[in-house]
Amino acid sequence: MLSTLQPPRSLTLLPFRRLHGSKTIASLASASSSPTLDAAASVSPPPQSQILATRRSLLSGETTASEIAKSHLSRIRLTEPHLKCFLHVSETVLKEAQEIDRRISKGEEVGPLAGVMIGVKDNICTEGMPSTAASRILEHYRPPFDATAVKRIKEMGGIVVGKTNMDEFGMGSTTEASAFQVTANPWDLTRVPGGSSGGSAAAVAARQCMVSLGSDTGGSVRQPASFCGVVGLKPTYGRVSRFGLMAYASSLDVIGCFGSTVADAGMLLHAVSGYDRFDSTSSKQDVPEFESQFLSMDSFESKPLKGVKVGLIRETLEEGVDSGVRSATQEAASHLEALGCVVTEVSLPSFSLGLPAYYVIASSESSSNLSRYDGVRYGNQVMADELNKLYECSRGQGFGGEVKMRILMGTYALSAGYYDAYYKRAQQVRTLIRKDFKAALDQNDILISPAAPSAAYKIGEKKDDPLAMYAGDIMTVNVNLAGLPAIVLPCGLVEGGPSGLPVGLQMVGAAFDEEKLLKVGHIFEQTLKGSGFVPPALPNVA
Amino acid sequence: MSTTLLRTIQPNHFTLLGTALFRRNRTTTTSRHISVRCLGSQTASSQPRTAPKNHGSNKLDEILRDYEAVIGIETHVQLSTSTKAFCTCPNTYGSKPNTSICPVCMGLPGALPVLSSKVVDFGVRLGLALNCGLSLKSKFDRKQYFYPDLPKGYQISQFDVPIASGGYVDVDIPLEFGGGHRRFGITRVHMEEDAGKLLHSDTGDYSQVDLNRAGVPLLEIVSEPDMRSGIEAAEYGSEMQRIVRYLGVSNGNMQEGSLRCDVNISIRPIGQAQFGTKVEIKNLNAFSAMSRAIDYEITRQALLYNQGQADQIVTETRLWDEGAQKTVTMRKKEGLADYRYFPEPDLPEVILTQEYVDSIRASLPELPEAKRRRYEAMGLGIQDVLFLANDVSVAEYFDQVIGKGADVKSAANWLMSDIAAYLKNEELSISDVKLTPQELAELIAAIKDETISGKIGKQILFELLAKGGTVQGMIKEKDLVQITDPVEIEKMIMKVISESPKQLEQYRSGRTKLQGFFAGQVMKMSKGKANPALLNKILLEKLDAKE
């Protein structure tokens, strides 16, 4: 069954194999061995797009959408007890799949995402389906409308498998701040999947769904992609409508995409991108047809990225970054060089200012955005005999600790007398960061850095040390402050867990130039020798 | 919002978490006044001045002479756009609660505001009409506070960069209040959204929220503290009402809360540069109430000053109690409210091009002040001028009548006396009457060239007002042409005289008042058509003739 659905099969048939048996770094393409384009030499074939495979197999009649749906649902049933990626699994998956099969059998047209199983982060509204942002205050809330991104997915035939777990309202880097459950990292069940889109990342890594939507305010797509060994794509601010995305920090929030390949993340992005009249911050920039970038390996030239200028951000390889991560990044740089890129080091002088500025701006905006959760119109309301008590109790019991902390920080930063010292200052830093990125991107086509200072850490490890957790966002927050697109894709493995832990490489591009990121990312991925970055098999899951 | 988005919202089932929103502690009153009881929206100029009560003595006048009031006004104008400011819900008044709502104006998670360009149009129009400078680049900010009628927990408003600022408005003070011309400064005009309404249960046990008004666009106009008396403030308010009505940006209706004025007032001894403690007065439902409330407040504060109790004047919000005709404390302000304003990240900056501003400027109608000066230049008295320019539809009507060549003073008279009385009796507005400006001009002309008498004119006026038709048609149909033939009039006079020998005798023995009786009889005989001047001239000749 499902011969074309490579992921579940590869998961069961191709359990992870360690390439370098020793304890050393685990970059799959070591600096010494220049990458060869000979696929036969690699241990496993390069990862294949599941979206394209699904489309091919459905149209050829090789399989049906119902079969695909059943296999994913059964996989979810088997793996969920270990992973807890989903807060809600849709009850209509099979019905929607049958409708696609019916259309195909009648020779009717189906959309480009027909039969594609898509996970949706729980802070993205899905009509009639619970959408809680993993918060107690929205428990059982079902929105009366689809987010624009979800609407577009559905229009293209995509099937929403369910709502994925996350840190409450996107505030966190581990998915431990969910009010409902802690998601495990498929590579090591004792570790966090990253966050805040941990459920979306882990679900794709574990092949519970093919692709998924997340949201990225300060790295919430890219860091979990790195932790879970999948591709995470954070588009330019304004590329994807935020309508229906529950706001955390409006000037930073973007909806992003996860896939097990660059092509999948790119094709999902294409589906959800474009101007939306319901979001006045969405851009009218044209969305190019990314698909033409995803050529098969056979058509690559010997130096397929010849002349592409790559800037390695110096500040991202300094102190505080794990040595394994550092060497994996350097090896990735060497791999890019081997593909024809010109890699040089660049400096972003304002880099270290980004983290505090980010936390001031994000907290300030969140303190305002979360004011609407007052228990008056929807969500959990605690009855009280007096108005302030109603607010106090509804919000006090509805919000978790991390959310309360950020509301307090943000309220403080916006208060009279502190506004200039915090919020205004942070905005000035933001301008500096934008300028530095612009200068670096004027000299380079893309910039690279690690996606996170370390691989996935243990559940509970940083729970009581928020500053340590915040520090983990250092690689990603600047990109949000600058509003730029970035992609994270697995580039190597470090020690840890039963079979190593993935490390992600971040590539940052110029505004609205996702196309270049996808092109470089795709070639990088397809030429990286060795692994499809498939996590080890779970206990009792065949 | 499109209807598909609303598919699963059942407006009538939307009862906001059951009926009881929150139980209110009976001992505490709500901190904000919600329902606005309204009296009327007459302009101040039509209201008699009410002297502050209980202090009618000359002594009070003396005390008042030593102080000067400093008055500034914040006016909220609800715009008559077809949709709300940031969503496509219809902007209607008086619908069933929560029937004009959508995810955006309900503040549902994930919903985003999208600015209606009409709001900017109206803001620019009003800014220009108030002689303001426009910000070619302005922005929206969030004003944050919690209240159940505020769905998002913040109001989208404009904080440090309003769309318009630094203007002025000119008003004429009616003669009965001393007359004269005043210019009051306008600090700023900014765009914002309205909040919903709380509906309190009769028992006071619970409150419900109606969000129909949430998100309705407002323009807030802040004046300079340039007014010095209740009447000046009321005139300022009525001028705002006239201007928004002239511009068509709002119906300016105080009863519906489409125009709301909050007054800031302090007094200081004359000669002192420093301002006194500022008190805010709310719940002003008519300009006459505003005038009375301010005069009351001036008196209250002056007496406190005079009695050495100036420290009892504190920063507070007071309500005008229409029944008691006094202001009462609503809430004392404890420190400054911190609204934590910051730029609204969901909305881009509002950029105006000069070209756009110019096109709006070119489309502005003649404004009340220009109209008043024009009417004055035409030779009308200030009373007439104020009356005619007060109501934009009356002014437009008047302009059309004189545009047809009618005599200016006659047109003004007809409008101010008989037509005004008719409208008042029938509770109609000028736009309801069937008489067209063209026909009123015809009527005036027919009287002037003596085709019909003034008396006949009045008779057919009411018919024309109620049923329409043409003056010429009516004259023909009813055979109303004035009798100006002396022979015919003399015949009727002779007949009346011969039929009233007793009255004639009395007249001739000195009771000359009886001339009126004879004139009346003749007019009656002519069915009102006799030319009155001619009638009286011939009648006198006959009555006084020695026989």
Ligand SMILES: [Zn+2]
């Ligand atoms: Zn609405």
